[in-house]
Amino acid sequence: MRKDVMIVDDSPVMRSFIRRTVVIGGLEVGRCLEAGNGEEALALLRSNTVDVILTDFHMPVMDGEQFVQNLRRNGELRRVPVIVISTDTTHKRMSRLQSLGVHGYLCKPFTPEKLAHMLSDAVPGWSHPA
C-alpha cells in the first residue's frame, strides 16, 4: 500500500538520498513532499496531508525541534508520525525530541533496512519486505 511522505531537510541532496533510501527499503511511496525547513513544511501541510514526516534537526529558519513543537500544537497534525533523521547523536538531543513525542530518532549513518523498519513501525499498514 502506497503512503504519502514528507521529507524536511535543508540539504537537497540529503532529501534525494532519503527519498531513494525509502524506495530501496522496499516501501511503496505515493506522493513525496519536500521542504527545506520547518516553516516551509508547515506551509505545505496547510494544503496537503501526509502519512509520515521525516525531518532533520539542524535547519535554518525553523529547526526540527521547533517544527515538532508546532506540529504537536496543531489539532490535525499532532497525530502524524514524525521520525527525526539527524547527524546529532548526542543523548540530550535525542531524549529532548523523544519527549516531544516523535515516533523515532534515526542517526546518520543509517541503512535502508533500518529506515524501512522504523517507517513500517510508525505507519500502520505500510509493510516492509520480509
Add this chain to the structure above:
Amino acid sequence: MSEESASGGSVRQACLAAVPEVLETMFFEVLADVPGDGTLPEFSALDTSRVDFEGSARGHVVVAALAVQTASFAETFLALEDQDDRVANAGLVLGELANMVCGNVLGRFRPDGIFRLSTPVTQLGRPAAELDEPGFIWLRFPLENGPLFVGLTLEVGG
C-alpha cells in the same frame, strides 16, 4: 586545547571509528588500507567542506579529497550515472559528508553533550597548502580513487 582535544587520543579515536562507518553505510566506500595520521599532499588542489560546531565543545571538522574522489562520493550517494550530474552535485554531497562526519565524531566523543553545527562551507579545487592551519590534526582514510583527509580542531568546554 586540552588533553582531550584534537591532539589527544579520544577525539582521534572517535574520528577513526566514525569516518569508515559513514563512508561504508552512506557512500558504499570501503577503506583500501588502514587509516592513520596524514599530511596533506603539498601541491594538490583539494575539494573541501568545513563544519563549525559549538556547545559542549567547540571546533571545526574539515573533509578534503581530490576532485575524482569527490565525484565518486556524488555517484554513490545519489546513484548518479551521468558525469556532469556528479560534478554538479559534488560540492553539496561533500558538505553532507562533512556534516555526517562531524555529528558522528561528536556523538562518540561527547555522547552526553549538546552541540550546534553550522551549515557546511564547501570550496572546490582549493590549494592544499591553504588548509594547513595551526591546531589542526589530519587523518588520512585511503579510498579507491584517492585518500579522504579529515581535519579536526577541538576545544573542550563546559
